[in-house]
Amino acid sequence: MPNMQLNKTPAAEQEPKIRARNFKEVTSCYTDEEAKNESERCLNCKNKPCVSGCPVGVRIPEFIAKVREGCISEAYDIIKSTNGLPAVCGRVCPQESQCESKCVRGIKGEPVGIGRLERYCADYMADKAKNAEKPEPNGHKVAIIGSGPSGLSCASDLARLGYEVTVFEAFHTAGGVLMYGIPEFRLPKATVLREVDGLKELGVDIRTDMVIGKILSVDELFEQGYEAVFIGTGAGLPNFMNIPGESLVGVFSANEYLTRTNLMKAYLDEYDTPISKNSKVAVVGGGNVAMDAARSALRLGADKVYIVYRRSEEEMPARREEVHHAKEEGIDFRYLTNPTEILGDENGRVRAIKCLSMELTEPDQSGRRGVKPIEGSEHEIEVDAVIMAIGTSPNPLIRSTTPGLETNRRGCFVVDENMLTSREGVYAGGDAVTGAATVILAMGAGKTAAKAIDEYIKNK
Amino acid sequence: MYKILKKRELNSQVTLMELEAPLIAKKAKAGQFVIFRIDEYGERIPLTVADYDREKGSVTIIFQKVGRSTMMLGNLNEGDCILDLVGPLGIPTEIPEGAKKVAVIGGGVGCAIAYPQAKALYNAGIEVDVIAGFRNKDIVILEEEMRAVSTNYYITTDDGSYGTKGFVTNKLQELIDAGNKYDCVIAIGPVPMMKFVCAVTKPYNIKTIVSLNPIMIDGTGMCGGCRVRVGGQIKYACVDGPDFDGHEVDFDELMKRNSAYRDQEAYDREHICRLTGGVRNA
Numbered sequence: 060m061p062n063m064q065l066n067k068t069p070a071a072e073q074e075p076k077i078r079a080r081n082f083k084e085v086t087s088c089y090t091d092e093e094a095k096n097e098s099e100r101c102l103n104c105k106n107k108p109c110v111s112g113c114p115v116g117v118r119i120p121e122f123i124a125k126v127r128e129g130c131i132s133e134a135y136d137i138i139k140s141t142n143g144l145p146a147v148c149g150r151v152c153p154q155e156s157q158c159e160s161k162c163v164r165g166i167k168g169e170p171v172g173i174g175r176l177e178r179y180c181a182d183y184m185a186d187k188a189k190n191a192e193k194p195e196p197n198g199h200k201v202a203i204i205g206s207g208p209s210g211l212s213c214a215s216d217l218a219r220l221g222y223e224v225t226v227f228e229a230f231h232t233a234g235g236v237l238m239y240g241i242p243e244f245r246l247p248k249a250t251v252l253r254e255v256d257g258l259k260e261l262g263v264d265i266r267t268d269m270v271i272g273k274i275l276s277v278d279e280l281f282e283q284g285y286e287a288v289f290i291g292t293g294a295g296l297p298n299f300m301n302i303p304g305e306s307l308v309g310v311f312s313a314n315e316y317l318t319r320t321n322l323m324k325a326y327l328d329e330y331d332t333p334i335s336k337n338s339k340v341a342v343v344g345g346g347n348v349a350m351d352a353a354r355s356a357l358r359l360g361a362d363k364v365y366i367v368y369r370r371s372e373e374e375m376p377a378r379r380e381e382v383h384h385a386k387e388e389g390i391d392f393r394y395l396t397n398p399t400e401i402l403g404d405e406n407g408r409v410r411a412i413k414c415l416s417m418e419l420t421e422p423d424q425s426g427r428r429g430v431k432p433i434e435g436s437e438h439e440i441e442v443d444a445v446i447m448a449i450g451t452s453p454n455p456l457i458r459s460t461t462p463g464l465e466t467n468r469r470g471c472f473v474v475d476e477n478m479l480t481s482r483e484g485v486y487a488g489g490d491a492v493t494g495a496a497t498v499i500l501a502m503g504a505g506k507t508a509a510k511a512i513d514e515y516i517k518n519k
Numbered sequence: 520m521y522k523i524l525k526k527r528e529l530n531s532q533v534t535l536m537e538l539e540a541p542l543i544a545k546k547a548k549a550g551q552f553v554i555f556r557i558d559e560y561g562e563r564i565p566l567t568v569a570d571y572d573r574e575k576g577s578v579t580i581i582f583q584k585v586g587r588s589t590m591m592l593g594n595l596n597e598g599d600c601i602l603d604l605v606g607p608l609g610i611p612t613e614i615p616e617g618a619k620k621v622a623v624i625g626g627g628v629g630c631a632i633a634y635p636q637a638k639a640l641y642n643a644g645i646e647v648d649v650i651a652g653f654r655n656k657d658i659v660i661l662e663e664e665m666r667a668v669s670t671n672y673y674i675t676t677d678d679g680s681y682g683t684k685g686f687v688t689n690k691l692q693e694l695i696d697a698g699n700k701y702d703c704v705i706a707i708g709p710v711p712m713m714k715f716v717c718a719v720t721k722p723y724n725i726k727t728i729v730s731l732n733p734i735m736i737d738g739t740g741m742c743g744g745c746r747v748r749v750g751g752q753i754k755y756a757c758v759d760g761p762d763f764d765g766h767e768v769d770f771d772e773l774m775k776r777n778s779a780y781r782d783q784e785a786y787d788r789e790h791i792c793r794l795t796g797g798v799r800n801a
Contacts, residue, residue, distance in 0.1 A: 229739050231556055231563075231603045268605045270739055274542050295741040299753065306748060306772050308779045315742035323562070323736070331562045331587055333780040407775035454740055456758070 062099035065168030069093075070175055075387040079357050082243045082326055085384055089179040091129075098126040100164060101171045108161035109173060114503035115142050115212075119158060119173055126176055135184040138177060143215035144208065144502060146185065146250045149178025151241060151347075152499045153378045185253060193262045197221035199516050202285040204271045204457065207235020208498045209489030209505035210291035211258060216509035218261040222516075225285070226258075227269040232322060235293055237498070239322035240314070242351050244358070245381070248321070272456035277464075277485060286519070287484045287512045290472065291505060294451040294490035300343070304401030305447070309335060309409030313344070313352040313448035320355050334359060337444035341365045341412045343398055344448030345375035346495075350382065352446045353390050364390050365440060369397040369417055369430055393440070395419070395430065401445050411439040451495045461485075469494060477511035478504055486512055520600040521555075524577055529660040533583050533628050534593045535569070541576030543568075543606045549635040550612030550730065550762050553578060554738045556603035557591050563736055564588045567632040567761070568607060578606070581631030581660070608738040609761045612636055615726055618702035620646040622694070623669070624687050624716055626708020627653055630661050632730055633707045634668070641668040648699065649673065650690045652708070656681035688715045701725050706765060710777065714770035727765035731756045733777060747773050 071087040101123040109119040125134035154174040162170030206228040297312030325334035340356040345368035400413040416436035420429040465473040465481035472487040488504025525537035570579035584593045625633030649669035674682030706716040713729040735745035745756040748769035
């Protein structure tokens with residue numbers, strides 16, 4: 060008989076007031092009892108709607124059944140068979156718009172906490188998982204550019220098939236956005252490193268400090284004997300609004316602010332990384348990156364942090380849980396507010412952000428509601444820093460140094476359903492193809508590409 | 520890990536280091552830069568490549584010990600290693616086609632970056648006038664090296680303790696007045712120097728290339744910290760530069776942006792000098 064409690068089993072969280080001043084993880088892992096209790100809410104539906112909502116097709120009811128039986132190791136193996144990074148996905152996937160959105164329990168009450176259960180399995184197994192066995196080498200070499208979610212998942216699948224995989228990373232640490240972008244309090248870096256170490260155990264060679272397009276070109280990788288190349292370089296180029304005042308000291312891209320904080324650990328005394336200490340911060344944008352930047356600013360000591368977003372709460376693309384957490388921590392949400400200028404003092408430092416209030420317009424043909432400014436609504440918000448989190452675009456380093464690679468007008472690689480680009484043997488996936496999206500979609504693309512690369516090399 | 524093959528003090532504040540980095544050495548060109556990180560706790564610091572030896576597989580950097588990281592780097596010795604070196608980054612210097620005579624101007628440690636430029640031009644058969652400016656005689660660097668790759672070498676010091684007394688801009692004006700026709704001027708040094716060189720060349724419409732070194736993290740266009748206004752447009756020095764048309768650069772804005780962490784840097788300098796002398800965990 061399933062557990063018919065309407066709401067998800069709560070997971071322990073740090074008190075908002077306390078966690079807003081530290082970088083420790085906000086949400087704790089389920090205890091064994093909590094996990095068992097939550098697993099009993101799953102109805103084990105025949106048609107498994109949740110699985111269709113997962114970009115990598117995790118066999119959700121199967122692993123939850125194993126949790127119910129207390130066989131966590133088996134549950135973990137089931138997840139791991141289609142998802143290379145369960146500890147990451149359990150924490151950062153937008154479950155509410157994927158697996159959990161399809162859960163029958165969500166019709167009346169809350170869906171099963173699939174994300175929390177996935178994380179539970181991964182964390183439970185963190186110190187128990189047996190070392191992966193190095194597969195028999197098949198004698199073929201594949202190069203992967205970028206060690207973010209798409210690159211790691213592609214590397215993982217190919218290594219398991221026996222390929223000799225080399226991953227090239229531009230930064231000094233592997234992990235891509237998982238390391239430089241998503242903060243410690245949402246995704247502990249030790250968790251990411253554990254996943255990367257798992258790949259190394261599989262025999263994957265990870266080479267940091269390698270900016271492909273500069274130190275080596277894609278063509279040179281082929282000359283070095285790699286038979287296929289996967290490009291998972293993400294969408295690393297920060298967008299700005301092109302409004303006056305964006306060059307003032309105190310205006311940052313979210314990328315810069317988060318990289319200093321997460322990758323370069325500016326919040327820890329023993330690191331040399333400087334970061335600006337601000338008391339009032341405005342973060343422009345409404346996605347996960349905006350939430351991450353706002354909550355990081357708070358943890359770095361800001362007294363007041365605003366989210367400035369031009370649409371309403373409804374349209375905000377951030378994960379619900381992050382918005383909820385941000386509100387609890389005291390972030391001041393200014394919806395329907397659009398910056399028009401950043402104002403500086405005589406030293407060229409930010410002193411305020413000038414905004415217009417907006418109103419929603421009727422939905423257009425696509426059903427999306429636009430916004431238009433309200434006349435005479437101009438107002439200033441006093442701040443000493445502005446962080447732009449309004450999206451990113453793909454980096455041109457590879458496309459500008461690789462002849463014959465087709466990109467669209469936004470600079471994204473054009474690929475077919477197998478992630479094949481316009482060049483034979485060159486595959487691409489993740490944000491470099493879609494523009495800024497989610498970790499799990501990038502992982503899905505990496506998996507698809509791995510399968511296609513395997514076919515391609517086998518049939519050569 | 521990247522090994523320090525050679526270390527030479529050029530003056531009390533400026534150090535030359537040759538680092539083992541065969542892949543970077545193979546690709547580096549004049550005008551490009553590298554980013555170093557000493558150890559796990561270090562910052563990422565961009566430095567222009569001063570020289571490279573493709574056969575030996577080494578790149579040379581020349582740096583002034585002004586901040587925490589450069590001081591710590593300066594404390595390392597031959598045989599020691601640094602954790603990270605990334606490059607070559609940025610676009611190599613492009614000399615206008617058909618240039619016959621070029622003036623290369625280096626200010627202080629900027630001569631380290633001007634040197635590979637002068638060398639590349641000189642070896643390409645172009646007439647090269649080098650103007651090297653320093654505050655005083657004690658901090659003169661690369662004199663011999665520069666002389667070897669220039670048609671004419673002029674040195675100025677602010678206090679007149681060596682060469683001609685005055686600024687590089689005075690010498691440049693003098694040379695232009697004397698009838699020298701430059702197809703291009705390359706100016707590398709402190710931002711105010713580059714700004715004033717551009718002010719000298721502007722009335723004569725002499726193409727002037729400057730090399731910028733703003734605050735940056737990744738060097739691949741990702742952080743946007745190095746944005747500079749060029750011709751009214753925002754450019755990223757790391758991927759669009761570091762060279763730009765000096766007549767188009769907003770130097771005043773650049774100077775303000777470069778001061779973003781000045782207070783923190785000053786504190787760090789104090790802190791490191793008194794406590795550890797730049798040795799981590801001492």
